[in-house]
Amino acid sequence: MFNPIELRKPSTLLEAVSDLATYGFDARIIAGNTALYELAAQGGLDDVHILIDSSRLGLDYIRSGTDGRLHVGATTTFSQLAKNKHCLQGRNAALGEAASRISPPQIRNMGTIGGSISIGLPFLDMPVTLLALDAEINVMSKDGRKTIKIDDFFVDYFTTALNPEDLITEIVFPEEDGSSEKKEEERGGNSQRSVGFSAFIKIGRTTVDFAVINCAVCLEIERHESKSKSPLVEKARVALGCVGNKPIRRRDIEALLENSELNRATIESAALLPVDFEPSPSIHASPSYKKKMITVSVREALYTLLDRMNSATPIS
Amino acid sequence: MRIRTVVNNETLDLEISLSNSLLELLRDILGLTGTKKGCDFGGCGMCTVLVEDKPVFSCITPAWRAEGKRITTIEGVGIRDNHHLHPIQAEMLKNFAFQCGYCTPSMVLVAKSLLQENPSPTEQEVKEALSGVICRCTGYSRYVKAVLAAAETMKKGLELDI
Incomplete structure (x- = not known):
């Protein structure tokens, strides 16, 4: 007991x-x-x-750092994330969306971003979102500070890369305009910098239930001034939850999207790539049903992203 | 351990145990049985109370988290002495929003928090706010209707909040 x-x-x-x-x-x-x-x-x-x-640790904050990245304190609640403008737009839109889909409001007022990743449950909405957004987890222990990349963070059911003496202090999201190395390369008057977009899709039995499949996608596209041509995907991260002991990336879909123009044809072929693994069954969904919902959620995420790219103001 | 907390505008010094939930503090220590116990692990919403005006599940909130916080339960809504109801309670009666009443305290509190933050909610926003409280009698449409009606009443300045 x-x-x-x-x-x-x-x-x-x-x-x-x-x-x-x-x-x-x-x-x-x-x-x-x-x-x-x-x-x-x-x-x-x-x-x-x-x-x-x-x-009492002062870890409930959301701030845009001097490094251009978004810093979110570990005890920031889902309610705070769902209302903050930094989490609702551009590359981080999936963060606010995922937070607002965590139900019901009572849980949003209590649950925290740090808690929802440290417990290591593969069906929660934050793990899959942070995986797509390529977040970094800042951790402190008596021996000092370290940063764990999200790709290395989730290990197994109820198991993360954290040691018992580790404390998550904050989660850091990459800057809106692609990676910093890229910016460095192109600091010569070249306006072809990339810009990020993300979306979160949750398929559940009811709106207040845990997800049957949750999916987060982050695309970095080549920035250009004309809206006439389809956006060119430079970098893609497609993450799925509820399919196994930890959230996973669909690297086959990412490879298909990268260096492709995002249009109907690309989206359909990406979503229809065969699911070559067996998703874990749950009480409400069989593996075969989950496979179908994976296709549905990836397609919906990509169409949502295409809409967002088309309605975004081109910035030179 | 001892904590100091404010329940329904009254400052209290209480002796609690570390494993007590806020629900146990309210019902068993203070005798405020308007807050109900349902599933007891954060699923049904029967135990909803307001902490600093925000709805939370009291069954999975540790009692020690009440330290220094302002808690509102159904006993703190409306004026009981002369039978004045809060507009939300009045509209729930008028609209036949409930039958058995077990979920009603939580419904009143989530509605109160919503209308405090957003005095003119849309129907969708009301549904979202009520979504964390399960009702097994009347369904939800009459509760939604009652909260929308209460929003109108309160905007006309007929608020009886204490």
Whole structure:
């Protein structure tokens, strides 16, 4: 039975990581608490004796950094994400969309971005979104700070690259205009910089249920002034949740999209690429149904992105 | 452990245990049984209360999280002494929004939070706000109608909030 004996209330990151170093796997960070108490109610967590409250660490922020990247503190709630303009537009649009699709509002007011990735559940909406957006996870422990790339973060069911003494401090999203190396290369008056767009699609049994399939896509396209030709995809990240023990990328679809013009023909052939793996079944969806929904969600995400690209103001 | 919290505008010093939920604090320690227990792990919405005016599930909120926070339960809505109802409660009665009433405290609170933030919600916004509270009697359409009607009443300045 879940029976914690001590509550730690660190007010600085140093105190928090020192508590984690002392208690290790005996302790759990409490952020939004939407997942932990559910696990406890179902008879889990009887090995947890120390609770560490993260609410005094000042990690609930969303800010555009001086590096041009978006920095989101680990205890930022889904409600905050769903309302913040930085998370609703351009390359990060999928972040706000995914947050607003997390239901119901009571959960959005409680759950946090850091908590929803640290628990390592493959059907939640944040993991798949962060995977598509190529986020980086900034982590602190008593030994110092490190950055974990999202591609290396999810390991297995309930398992991430985090060690028991690690604390997620923030999630960082790449800058809107493609990678910084690319900008460096082209700082010679060349206006052909890339620009990012993203979309999130959730297919569920009801609007307040967990996803049956969730899909996030981020495309970086060549920036040009004319709207007459189809956008040229430079970089694609297509991520799916609810299909296995961790969210995955569809690298076959990404390869088809990259260096292609995004139009109806490309979208249809990308969405119809055969699903060459067996998605894990769930109580509401068989693998064959999930395969069909993968096609549907990828298609919908790509058409959404095409619409967004066409309605975006071209910037030279 | 001891915490200080504000429940329905009253500052309280309380002795709680670390494993208590906010729901247990309200029902078992304070005797405020208007807040209901349903699934007890954040699925049904029966235990919804407002923390700093925002709806949360009290069954999965640790009681210690109430420290320094302002909690509103159904007992803090309307003026009980002289039978004045909050416009949301009045419209729910008028529109026959509920039968058994088990979900009603939560419905009132999510509606209160919505109208405080957004005095003129669309029907879709009302549905979204109510989506976290399950009703198994009347369905939801009469609740939606009642909240839209309450929004109109409140805009005309007939608010009886305390």
